Amino acid sequence: MSKVRVRFAPSPTGMLHIGSARTALFNYLFAKSKGGKYLLRIEDTDLARSSKEAVAEILASMKWLGLVADEAPLYQAQRVARHKEVVKQLLTAGKAYYCYATKAELDELRASAIAKKQRFKYDNRWRDRDISEAPEGVEPVVRIKAPLTGITEFNDLVQGNIKIKNEEIEDFIILRSDGTPTYMLAVVVDDIDMQISHIIRGDDHLTNTPKQIILYNALNYAYPEFAHIPLIYGSDGKKMSKRHGATAVSEYIDLGYLPEAMRNYLLRLGFAHGDAEIISDENAVKWFDFSKVGKSPARFDFKKLDNLNAHYLTNKDNDALMKYLCQEYPDLSKLEQERILALLAEIKVRAKNLVELRQDVLFLRENFKPQNNLTEKAKKALEESAAHQTKLIAFYQEINDFSHDNLYEQTKFFAEQHDIKLKHIAGFLRAKITASHISPSIFMIMEVLTKAETLRRLA
Numbered sequence: 001m002s003k004v005r006v007r008f009a010p011s012p013t014g015m016l017h018i019g020s021a022r023t024a025l026f027n028y029l030f031a032k033s034k035g036g037k038y039l040l041r042i043e044d045t046d047l048a049r050s051s052k053e054a055v056a057e058i059l060a061s062m063k064w065l066g067l068v069a070d071e072a073p074l075y076q077a078q079r080v081a082r083h084k085e086v087v088k089q090l091l092t093a094g095k096a097y098y099c100y101a102t103k104a105e106l107d108e109l110r111a112s113a114i115a116k117k118q119r120f121k122y123d124n125r126w127r128d129r130d131i132s133e134a135p136e137g138v139e140p141v142v143r144i145k146a147p148l149t150g151i152t153e154f155n156d157l158v159q160g161n162i163k164i165k166n167e168e169i170e171d172f173i174i175l176r177s178d179g180t181p182t183y184m185l186a187v188v189v190d191d192i193d194m195q196i197s198h199i200i201r202g203d204d205h206l207t208n209t210p211k212q213i214i215l216y217n218a219l220n221y222a223y224p225e226f227a228h229i230p231l232i233y234g235s236d237g238k239k240m241s242k243r244h245g246a247t248a249v250s251e252y253i254d255l256g257y258l259p260e261a262m263r264n265y266l267l268r269l270g271f272a273h274g275d276a277e278i279i280s281d282e283n284a285v286k287w288f289d290f291s292k293v294g295k296s297p298a299r300f301d302f303k304k305l306d307n308l309n310a311h312y313l314t315n316k317d318n319d320a321l322m323k324y325l326c327q328e329y330p331d332l333s334k335l336e337q338e339r340i341l342a343l344l345a346e347i348k349v350r351a352k353n354l355v356e357l358r359q360d361v362l363f364l365r366e367n368f369k370p371q372n373n374l375t376e377k378a379k380k381a382l383e384e385s386a387a388h389q390t391k392l393i394a395f396y397q398e399i400n401d402f403s404h405d406n407l408y409e410q411t412k413f414f415a416e417q418h419d420i421k422l423k424h425i426a427g428f429l430r431a432k433i434t435a436s437h438i439s440p441s442i443f444m445i446m447e448v449l450t451k452a453e454t455l456r457r458l459a
């Protein structure tokens with residue numbers, strides 16, 4: 001049995017960013033490619049900034065993306081007692097200590113570092129002092145005894161060999177003076193308890209890793225493998241933000257993207273398998289490997305996402321789309337459903353997303369009033385064909401066989417006889433029947449709507 005266990009560990013402080021979604025996806029694909037487990041940990045220890053709504057949104061986004069965890073999610077805030085217990089162990093083992101340095105003292109240290117143009121670093125003043133010297137009225141923090149010399153080194157699966165001189169790492173805080181464990185401590189304790197084998201996260205966490213390795217060492221646990229994946233940038237090479245467009249997964253849901261297109265696109269952002277653009281879920285699992293993940297930030301390209309979305313929409317089966325449309329329009333009548341189903345193959349190839357699809361079936365509704373919904377181009381088409389309208393209506397009244405092929409042949413013949421351009425006839429029919437100037441074959445639409453409904457709309 002595979003021992004691979006990975007976790008996606010979002011902080012529920014806002015909407016789930018697509019960069020985080022990609023981190024989740026890489027975790028998921030790696031786990032599945034190794035026959036391992038993909039887990040979810042909600043890092044909600046920052047009580048002031050975390051919210052229930054954000055948790056719900058993360059869970060909904062994960063479900064939508066199809067990245068459902070293999071075990072129930074773990075909530076970090078519920079594990080505070082365990083985190084404190086580990087702090088106590090470290091204190092007892094002499095690997096951590098109480099630090100009573102006051103804010104004023106630390107401010108002074110910081111000011112003198114700035115004056116000397118040095119990086120501020122806590123000076124270990126309580127590292128070897130006896131607790132009997134503790135000043136009164138100061139609530140201490142707990143700091144880890146970080147190694148003073150040597151290097152901390154690890155081999156990142158994406159970034160390669162990473163080394164840092166221990167003298168650059170201070171005795172960092174693991175328990176705050178208000179008794180709450182820090183992020184650094186909680187992450188390590190949770191990853192140990194969850195038996196995480198690989199930590200896959202954004203490279204903004206790269207600088208935390210040496211500190212976390214120091215904690216693993218202090219706790220006598222082998223540290224897991226690490227893979228730090230580059231962040232997502234906008235088209236201008238700056239960190240992806242609102243300025244570039246939608247950043248939250250939920251916004252992409254609202255914009256009508258399909259989860260499979262989103263998965264494919266997020267995978268392609270920073271991962272390459274030859275020059276494959278369309279990567280099925282099956283191949284994603286088969287091909288996923290960190291050797292194929294780039295080290296430099298990927299740029300988000302909305303056009304590529306749109307193209308992928310159109311591709312997946314075109315290939316999506318009609319039943320699934322019908323189900324979606326019935327959810328969006330719960331009052332769809334049986335007749336409307338039949339009309340939509342008859343034309344869905346034609347309609348879906350023209351839509352770039354579900355919002356367009358929803359829009360593009362409206363003309364098939366029974367209460368649709370083309371004359372109230374005319375686009376500018378449709379109005380123009382009506383003007384251009386004004387001289388022929390009466391003739392055309394009379395002509396279609398005479399046709400009994402409303403099959404696509406017959407309508408097409410007869411219309412072509414009529415156009416030649418009356419010296420009218422076929423495109424003017426089609427423009428007139430489209431405007432009158434669909435209120436638009438683009439649609440699937442208008443003769444196919446007339447066949448589906450039947451003669452009675454067509455004539456009603458033409459009149």
Ligand code: GLU
Nearest residue numbers: 009010011043187201205
């Ligand atoms: N909660 C952290 C974040 O949202 C992730 C921590 C981790 O993956 O180790 O960025």
